[in-house]
Amino acid sequence: MRCLTAQAGSVPSLCPSGNTRSRGQPPHGTQTYRRRGRERTIRLRYGNTNTYLIRGNRGNLLVDTDYAGTLPGFYKAIKPHGIRVRDIAYVLATHYHPDHMGLIPELMHQGVKLLLMETQRDSVHFSDPIFARDRLPFAPIDETAAAVIRCADSRGFLESLGIKGEILSTPSHSPDSVSLLLDCGDCFVGDLEPIEYLDACPGTCPLRDDWERILRRRPKRILYAHVNERVLENEGQ
Numbered sequence: 001m002r003c004l005t006a007q008a009g010s011v012p013s014l015c016p017s018g019n020t021r022s023r024g025q026p027p028h029g030t031q032t033y034r035r036r037g038r039e040r041t042i043r044l045r046y047g048n049t050n051t052y053l054i055r056g057n058r059g060n061l062l063v064d065t066d067y068a069g070t071l072p073g074f075y076k077a078i079k080p081h082g083i084r085v086r087d088i089a090y091v092l093a094t095h096y097h098p099d100h101m102g103l104i105p106e107l108m109h110q111g112v113k114l115l116l117m118e119t120q121r122d123s124v125h126f127s128d129p130i131f132a133r134d135r136l137p138f139a140p141i142d143e144t145a146a147a148v149i150r151c152a153d154s155r156g157f158l159e160s161l162g163i164k165g166e167i168l169s170t171p172s173h174s175p176d177s178v179s180l181l182l183d184c185g186d187c188f189v190g191d192l193e194p195i196e197y198l199d200a201c202p203g204t205c206p207l208r209d210d211w212e213r214i215l216r217r218r219p220k221r222i223l224y225a226h227v228n229e230r231v232l233e234n235e236g237q
């Protein structure tokens with residue numbers, strides 16, 4: 001669920017170097033990224049949302065799913081990578097809008113564990129009435145089966161999967177929104193408004209707060225759920 005349409009714009013002064021470029025993306029399909037770290041990021045697109053699988057040394061993490069009813073497309077998307085559902089240890093939703101979490105109950109039913117941030121607890125059922133209205137196959141999430149952690153504990157949790165990174169609360173899009181930053185530089189922001197929008201955000205605002213928190217970690221690539229990725233090329237990194 002996006003609030004605004006992405007537009008090209010000047011690079012905000014907040015950007016670490018101002019030296020950026022965007023990469024186009026095919027409308028559907030998958031793409032694998034090899035990074036300096038040992039993680040591997042795989043983009044899985046089988047609807048309108050970019051979702052990602054992060055391969056950890058001790059477990060794989062799925063970041064977001066598409067809408068309810070997209071399970072056949074999900075199966076098709078993971079197949080070329082030799083991934084089965086049972087190879088996915090955890091699923092994390094960047095937030096609980098319907099186009100980011102519609103497959104979570106079905107994946108949990110197949111053994112994938114839900115990684116739920118403490119800041120997301122009150123939002124888990126946000127989309128239940130939307131799916132009910134649309135008469136889509138969706139059983140509400142059983143959050144009692146989730147691993148609930150605080151953002152402050154996320155680095156240790158991810159380490160248990162062999163993934164180096166952390167999860168930050170970035171609530172400007174919705175109170176439950178989080179971003180995942182890997183130490184290799186990949187940063188998954190879900191529906192966070194693109195960095196260019198800071199031009200229209202004078203002074204302090206929630207969006208600027210979120211981006212400042214993210215950019216302090218010096219990410220190299222911003223992976224959005226609905227717009228093209230943004231590569232931040234920072235000299236000296």
Ligand SMILES: [Zn+2]
Nearest residue numbers: 001002097191
């Ligand atoms: Zn959203």
